[in-house]
Amino acid sequence: MSAKAPTVYDVAEHAGVSIATVSRVLRRPGDVREATRERVLASVRTLGYVPSASARGLAARRTGVVGLFFPDFDAMRETTSFVPDRSGSVPVVADPPREDGSPGSDLLYFDEVLRGAEIEAWRNGFVLLVGVGRGSDSESIVSDIAGRVDGLAVLAGSVPDEMLEHIARRIPVVLIAGPRRDDEFDHVSVDNRAGMRALVEHVFAVREADGMLYIRGNIETPDDIERFEGFQDAIAAHPAETRPGVSVVAAEFSRDRARDVATSLVASGHIPDAIVCANDQMALGVLDALQAHGVAVPGRVLVAGFDGIDAGRHSAPRLTTVRQPMEDLGRAAVHVLSRRLGDPSQPPVTLRLPVRVLVRESTSP
Template sequence: MAQRATVYDVAERAGVSIATVSHTFRQPEKVRPETRELVLQAARALGYVPSGSARGLAKGRSQALGLYAFDMFLPSDLGAPDLDAMVARELDGLGDVRRFPLYVDEIQRGFELEAQRLGRPVMLGSGASRDSLGSFDLAGSVDGLAIFPGGAARDLLEHVGRGVPVVIFSSPPMHDPLHHITVANESAVRELVDHLVERHGRRSPAFLGEPAAPDIAARFAGFQAALAAHGLPVPEEPFDTTALAQDSLRSLRAAITAGDVPDALVCATDQLALTVMDLLARHGVRVPDDVAVTGFDGIVAGRLSNPTLTTVRQPFASMGRLAVRILTDTASGVSHPRSYVLPTRMVLGRSCGCP
C-alpha cells in the first residue's frame, strides 16, 4: 500500500504553508477562495484525507464516539464459510432474521442515529476475549466510549473509564465511575411469570439462561420472586444454564427424553427461546399446547416465528441514543446520573397460549 499523503505533501504541491492547508479544512472562511481551490485540487490529486484525530488536537478532543463489543457474536457466525456458499445463503435469506438484527444491532442503530444528529462520527470495535486490548486503542481515539461488556472484566472496563467517559449497556447500577444503561429486568420477568400463572394456569415454570451476566441474573431473580409470590416452588438455580452452542440445552433434552418437560419455559433471551422452540418441535413437543415458551428482548425474529414469541421488549434505539447523549454531555462537562433503568413492555404472542 502506498504511503498515505500528509499535510506536508499537500502544502508542497499547492505551494502554500502547512497552516494554510490546515485552515482550508478546519476554517475555510479564513482562506481566499482561489487559494482554497489550489489546496483542494492538491488534496484530490494526492488522495489526501485530513486526520480527524489531528483536527482534535487543538481542543484535546477528536469529536468521535466509540462503540465496542466483547464476545457479542453468535458461534455460528464466527466460522469461515466458502464465499460462494456464503453469498448463496445470504441471497436466499436462509436464517438471516435469526442472526440479524439482534439487540446489539438495534442499539447500534440508535447510537449511530443520535451521533449523526449531533454531527459526531462513530468508530466501531470488537474483541474476542475479556483480555482484548482493542478497547484501549479505541478509547484513545474517541471522546467517549459505549461498551457491550460481554465477558469483559470489571477492572478492564474501569481502567478504560479513567481515560474517557464510558457507558456500559445491559449493566445494573454499580458503585463505580462508569455510566450504566439497563432496563427493568426483574419487574419485567415478574410480569411475564404472573401472566403465565394467572392467565394460562401454568404451575411449573422453569427458567433457562446463564445468570453469570448481570442482566440475566436480574431476570432470574424476578423469576424467583414471582414464583414465591404465587406460592410455587422456588429453584435456587435455573433449570438449564445453557449457551447457544451445539451441546446446549442438556437439561431440557434430558427432560424431553424423560417425558417430564415443565409446562412453561421462561428463556433469558429471544435467541434462546427460538432455539428452544426449534428443539421442542424436532421432538414433537407442541408450543403452546404442551409447553409455553417466552423470551426477552423483542427482536424481529420473534415476531416472525411460528408460533409468534411472547417476550419482553427493550427500548433498544433509545438505549443507543441515550448513550450518545451521556457521552457528549459528559465530555462537555454536563453531568448525568451514573445509572439509567429504562422501562420495558410485555409483548404477547402465541407461544404462551394467547390467541
C-alpha cells in the same frame, strides 16, 4: 503545482453562512435546519472540502470519535428522549402479526444497539468506533480502543472493573445494561427485573402450571442476574397452594445449548407446563426442539423469552417476549457520553429504560 486545498472559510463563503454554521453542520448536523445543512453540504461537495480531523483534535484535544465495545460478536448474535418511564409498571400488550405477513429484518440484540449508537453518534457529530472482544485478546482490544476515542460505551460485565477504572481516569465510560454498583460510571440499562416478573405473571395468568423450567443465560452477567431475580419475585408472590415446582438450568444465552436442554427434556418424558427463558435466542432453541419432536406449543407447554428480537416475531409459533428498547440503549449510551464530554463535572447518570411484555401465540390461552 497542485491547487490549494479548500478551507472551512471557502465553504462558508460559498454557502453564504458563517464559519460556525459550517462547523455545526459537520460536527452536529442534527442542530442545523435542513435547508441550511443541505446548502453547506452542497458547497462541501462542490469545493471538495475534506475536514481535518487531526487539526480539530489538536485544537480541541478531542478526536471526534466515541467507542462501543462488546464481547465476542458471535456470542452476542446468540444472545430522541432518553428519560425513563418512572411509573414502575410494565405494559403487557397483544402483539398481532404484521398485516402483510412480512417477517421483519431479523435484527438481534447487538445489531439494534449498534444501530442506535451509530444514529446518535451521527446526530452529535461523532464517528463511532466499534470493537469486539475475542477471547484472551479482549482486554488489549478495549485498551486499544480507549486510546483512540473521546469516550467509551461498554457492555456491563464484559471488561474487568480494574481496567474500566483505569480507562475512566482519562475518558468518560458508560456501562450498558446491568444495575449501578459501587462505581462512578454512567449507566444505561432497562428494567430487567420488573420485565421478567411481569412476563412470569402473564404465564401464570394463562395457565396454572404444575411445573416450570427457567433457563438462565450466562449467570455472571448483570442482565441475567436481574432477570433471574424478577423470576424469583414472581414465583415468591404466587399463592403457595398453586405454586409450581420450579427447575433452573443455564444455557449461556445460546440457541444451540437451549435446544439441547429441550431435547433432553423430551427424551426424559418430563416436560414442564411452561418454559421461561432469559433471552429470545434460548427460547427459539427450545421451540426448535419441541417442534422437531412434535410437542405442541402452546397446547402442551408455554414458551416465553426476553429481548424482543425480530426472529421471535416470525417463529412458529410467534414468541411471547419482553421487548427491551435495544436501539434506544445504543442511542442513550452515546447521548450520555456526549453530555459527559460537554460537562465532565456532572454527577454520575443512571438511565433505566422501560420494557413491555409482548403477548404472542407461544403463550396463547
